[in-house]
Amino acid sequence: AQSVTQLDSHVSVSEGTPVLLRCNYSSSYSPSLFWYVQHPNKGLQLLLKYTSAATLVKGINGFEAEFKKSETSFHLTKPSAHMSDAAEYFCVVKSNTGKLIFGQGTTLQVKP
Amino acid sequence: DTEVTQTPKHLVMGMTNKKSLKCEQHMGHRAMYWYKQKAKKPPELMFVYSYEKLSINESVPSRFSPECPNSSLLNLHLHALQPEDSALYLCASSQDWGQAISGNTIYFGEGSWLTVV
Numbered sequence: 001a002q003s004v005t006q007l008d009s010h011v012s013v014s015e016g017t018p019v020l021l022r023c024n025y026s027s028s029y030s031p032s033l034f035w036y037v038q039h040p041n042k043g044l045q046l047l048l049k050y051t052s053a054a055t056l057v058k059g060i061n062g063f064e065a066e067f068k069k070s071e072t073s074f075h076l077t078k079p080s081a082h083m084s085d086a087a088e089y090f091c092v093v094k095s096n097t098g099k100l101i102f103g104q105g106t107t108l109q110v111k112p
Numbered sequence: 113d114t115e116v117t118q119t120p121k122h123l124v125m126g127m128t129n130k131k132s133l134k135c136e137q138h139m140g141h142r143a144m145y146w147y148k149q150k151a152k153k154p155p156e157l158m159f160v161y162s163y164e165k166l167s168i169n170e171s172v173p174s175r176f177s178p179e180c181p182n183s184s185l186l187n188l189h190l191h192a193l194q195p196e197d198s199a200l201y202l203c204a205s206s207q208d209w210g211q212a213i214s215g216n217t218i219y220f221g222e223g224s225w226l227t228v229v
Contacts, residue, residue, distance in 0.1 A: 034217070043118075044155070044220040090154055095162055098210050099168075100218060102154035 001029045004093045006103035008071075014111050018062075019078040019082060021106045023091030032094040033074045035065055039087045039106060047089075061085070086110045115139075116221035118203050122176040124227045133224045134187040134205030143167075143209035145187040145218065147179060157200055157229060161186060163211040193228045200225055 007022040023030055035047040041063040048059025065076045074091060090104040117136045125131045135144065143162050148151040148153035160168035161180040175197075176188040186203055 032216075038218070041225075043116075043222040044204075046217060048215055094216075098160075098216075099157060100155075105152075105154055110204065 002031065002095045002101050004091050004094045004101055004103040006089075006091050009104065010107045010109065012109040013081045014112060015083055017106045019081045019085065019108065021076040021089050021091075021108065023076065023103060024072050025074060025091070025093045027093060029096065032110070033065075033067065034092040034100075035059065035063070035076050036092060038090065040079050044090065045111045047076070058087050066108070071105050080107075081110045083110050083112065085090075085098045116203055116205055116219055118201075118224050120224060121194040121222065122225045122227075124229060125190065125193065125196070126229055129154055129193075130189070130191045131190040132190065133201055133203075134227070135185055135188075135221060137205040137219075138184055138204060138219070139205065139207075139219070140183075141182060141205035141207050141219075143206045144180065145204040145206075146186070146188050147204060147220075149200040149202055151199075159188075190226070195227075195228050198227045 003026040005024045012020050013019055018089050030052050033050040036044040037047050038044050040072050048057045048065055050057050050067045058064045063078045067074050089106045095101055119134045145160050146158040147156055149155040157170050158172045163177045164180045174191050179187040200223045202223045203221045204218045209218050
């Protein structure tokens with residue numbers, strides 16, 4: 001069975017400093033992995049996805065994630081946080097039936 | 113264009129009311145979804161339609177009734193809801209359903225905020 005664990009429920013950074021949101025997954029086959037962002041009172045927006053091509057995936061708004069099979073990780077990073085990055089972030093793995101399996105989410109706070 | 117449009121954005125209804133949530137996409141996607149999201153929680157899958165047929169019902173109470181009139185539209189009919197049904201209801205769509213197809217991304221709408229009083 002597939003599962004995903006977001007290792008931090010809350011991350012706080014200062015504007016202009018790097019962002020790291022951690023995600024570990026469990027999958028019995030080569031997974032499809034996604035990061036979605038949800039700004040307050042909004043729907044989910046796709047940041048990036050991994051589908052067994054390049055292990056370093058670049059997304060929107062300067063975010064990227066690296067798929068590491070040996071560590072079963074798919075951490076999300078950004079070199080320099082912006083105030084507009086404050087949001088809820090979900091790491092997601094797609095099950096072999098097509099269902100999305102969500103992590104519990106990480107709240108990113110960006111301080112001025 | 114990767115847009116999924118949901119209406120209304122906000123809905124307040126009494127426990128005896130009948131209302132509907134609507135969802136539309138023009139990406140040619142053949143799979144459409146309803147999710148329910150409570151505050152500070154990830155979305156939970158409710159229903160999946162594939163090629164206009166109901167493929168998945170995640171044991172959702174019958175007071176929620178989905179309908180897919182055509183490949184672009186998805187409705188969620190609401191009747192005799194309970195206060196605990198108050199939540200954000202998200203519609204989503206993807207090219208296909210049923211397999212972990214590479215690149216088969218699920219796109220979400222902005223959601224409809226439902227309050228049951």
